[in-house]
Amino acid sequence: DGGGGGGGVGSLLASSCQSSVRLCSPDEQQYASGALRIEYSTPLMPPRVVRCDPRAVGAAAGGSVGSGGGLTELWAQPPPRGFDPSRYEVGRVWATAEDGARVPISVLRLKAATTELAAATAATAATA
8 A cells, every 4th residue: 555664765655566557549449359459657667558459368368568468569658868767766655635535646766865865864863
């Protein structure tokens, strides 16, 4: 659920991948083929369009994009020039709304920022 459980700055972030998956618009679908077009992205990966044939995925359970298994990448937006996803971490923190509902907040930050923030927090705690 993304809640912190061990203290420290890094524990506020969940380690799970946060994906966005949606069906492409009806005018992009090719219904006669029996396959769906799906847009998929994560905070570390630009959007891509995948053709998903449910009949083939069912026959080859566990298939991944490009491995046959009914999933075929049709298009991928290139990442920004110089972007290196290994330099970043993705996480989730939770806020509580006035009505008590928990609201997820996605966080994307440089890994170096985690180290710097943790050091500053430790230094502040030591002087308090």
